[in-house]
Amino acid sequence: MVAGTGSPPQTARLQSGRRALSVCIVAYKDLTSNTRVARQAHALAARGHAVTVVSFAPPDPRLVGDRADFAATGVPKVGAALAVAVALAGSILGQAAGGPVRLAAALGGRFGQLRCQQFGLQAAKLCRGRRFDVVQAHFDKALIAAAAIREQCGGRLVFDAVELPFDRDSLPAPADQRALRLAEIAREQEIARTADQWLTVGGTLAAEITRRFRIAAPLVVRNCRQPHLAPDARIRRDLGLDGAAQLVLALNSVRAGEGVEVIVEALRHLPAHVHLAILGQGTDGAGGERLRSIAAAAGAGGRLHLPPLQPASEVIGYASGADMGIIPRQPVTDNLSLSLPNRFFEMVAAGLPLAVSRVGEIAALVDHHGIGVVFDENNPRAAAAAIAEVLDLLRQGDLKARVLAAAHQLSWDREQIAYVELIESLGQQENRRG
Incomplete structure (x- = not known):
């Protein structure tokens, strides 16, 4: 057994006077x-x-x-x-x-x-x-x-x-x-x-x-996660992006049903200053090579980035340096259809507006808080249009304010x-x- 150095004593009491559990x-x-x-x-x-x-x-x-x-x-x-x-x-x-x-x-x-x-x-x-x-x-x-x-x-x-x-x-x-x-x-x-x-x-x-x-x-x-509302430049620095580049971030594992191939293909339909980073398990092996091949075939090989995994305690801060997040999850199993994944709350806590698939509760929360756009998760053109719309809304100012409000409500x-x-x-x- 590995004990924490400052574990609460068994006899500690709560302010209510009840015995600690x-x-x-x-x-x-x-x-x-x-x-x-x-x-x-x-x-x-x-x-x-x-x-x-x-x-x-x-x-x-x-x-x-x-x-x-x-x-x-x-x-x-x-x-x-x-x-x-x-x-x-x-x-x-x-x-x-x-x-x-x-x-x-x-x-x-x-x-x-x-x-x-x-x-x-x-x-x-x-x-x-x-x-x-x-x-x-x-x-x-x-x-x-x-x-x-x-x-x-x-x-x-x-x-x-x-x-x-x-x-x-x-x-x-x-x-x-x-x-x-x-x-x-x-x-x-x-x-x-x-x-x-x-x-x-x-x-x-x-x-x-x-x-x-x-x-x-x-x-x-x-x-839910605690808000991290001070943008962190590490991810942009690690990827070598200048101030003109706009970065879309997916916190995704490379596996069936996550839809990462769709958003890589979507780069074909986006301007050259829009980049995509996929941060998650499976990007450093055969799965990552397959995504690089899709990006190259789409003429966007230089705009797909697969940064190294970050410690769990650093993910939100690291993500905050992106311009927006994207969740392309596909409802191919019951669990995926019913899911409300960590990455949604991580990206909201990082202050990122979102483009998300139509998977139940994710889409409902985005609509409820007014923090992004919902798209057809099977259609690369629809994904590209959603990304373009979110980036355009960001320039208008109100979207970022709604994301920051949602980050506090979903803490x-x-x-x-x-x-x-x-x-x-x-x-x-x-x-x-x-």
Whole structure:
């Protein structure tokens, strides 16, 4: 366990006179670039609560400060022996891993596919001897670990469904791995039904979760960020752009459904002084080379830029040096259709007006706040027209003022209030029960 140097003491008391809580947030992932867990942990710790984060690797300390404790498991590794795999599948998945699924799980274990279960064992071991008032699972693959910690350490269970959970669109292709993931999903769904509260990231996703799983509406805690309203020249300097160049920024991974090919092709229809930067995962390999080829074929090879990734704590400041942002996401899966991604809030916090695709809540927020233009995400000409319109509106002055107003309205300082109140309410209920 790696402890923060200034973690709030267990005996700290809130101004209200109530006892400070002990909260565990469990995430089946490397949190180095994750900002949601970091913001939640910081918000709770700032209220005097003791917070423990269990994950593969901890969040960027610049986002959390020294107020939380971190238990880092590393990426779970599972032995190849069939006996170990069967034991893990049986003991962790329980009834969900009977018969043929248990055998499939054992076979999957030979290829390291039992990491969710192994993570659960490691997480519970790291938390042994502690007492928690609330245990929060960061998405579905953390539920098995969260349940193990709750059984051992107590606490109310919160499930943070940051996407549509238990997604069968992304099941692995091999039969044994597919069977194992289905067994995991069955167990995760059992655990989720026992949760005291669900959270999620947007209203559209909350409505679909309510409909699909027949539960009370989750509490919506959006991925709002704190405004960074002093433009930072680093990105322009890194890209070698002069004052005449106008820079459009996409905070995008290069993967299916993100629409980056459309906006690269859109450069063909834009003036030579308009440049595009794509900052995200996958731009430094084959995906980046493919985008460069598209730009070259469009006669815009010198106007596409793929800057290096930035630390999570630096993204908003770095982005603020662009003229505008663009989100070309395509609704090719349920999760993409229902999404309200981090990048929307990051670019608003950076003070950037936006051109966005027609994907549900993103487009609705842009229209509501009057901070940009919505375009057909499948049409490069439409993307180019939207970029040109936003840049033209910027010259008129009112658009920037609306973005700055939206940045304050959509700040994490405002958004965290309901989240903290929920955790405190559940924790006090647990105290009374205990």
